[in-house]
Amino acid sequence: MNSFYSKEELEDIGFKSVGQNVLISRKTSIYSPKHISIGNNVRIDDFCILSGKITIGNYVHIAAFCGFFGGEAGITMNDFSTISSRGSIYALTDDYSGEYMTNPMVSSEYTNVKQSPVTIGKHVVIGTNSTILPGVNIGDGCAFGASSLVIRDCKEWTIYTGIPVKELRPRKRDLLKYENNMIYKGVYSK
Secondary structure: OOOEOOHHHHHHHOOOEEOOOEEEEOOOEEEOHHHEEEOOOEEEOOOOEEEEEEEEOOOEEEOOOOEEEEEEEEEEEOOOOEEOOOOEEEOEEOOOOOOOEOOOOOOHHHEOOEEOOEEEOOOOEEOOOOEEOOOOEEOOOOEEOOOOEEOOOEOOOEEEEOOOOEEEEEOOOOOHHHHHHHHHOOOOOO
16 A cells, blocks of 8 residues: 555545645645645655645645644645645644633634734745744745744745744755756746
């Protein structure tokens, strides 16, 4: 038995859309697949959680033990991006002020769940054990070191690290020549 779902099995799951050459581990937990769109050439490894509104672009890798919690606001992960193992992305969070109760087992009349979309640009690299919180927009080409906590927008082509993240230095754009080569060869289209 293959450890990834077959194309037919992926179609039967009921995703909003699913592209070609998609490899999703059978050990992935998928909630509300009708709200999840997946592009071409995507791999999602063991023990990941996909929940809520999620849009995944082309040529994306999601490593083992990652969690995407899109809620109604949604998470968008654009082309050529990757998240290393144990990374988490949240488009929703409880209110921890003490004015409200927390956790999904408490009636919504006593909680104050806040939701805000998360957008991850093209060519973004998210290091192992990193966390991205609601409302964050990550520019194209950003890279995040291991165990980064992303609580605010990040400008494109910059390397960040830390808790919370701080700008480290600019990131080279040399890899764009490979994307352009793929466009030229007709393997990829914008």
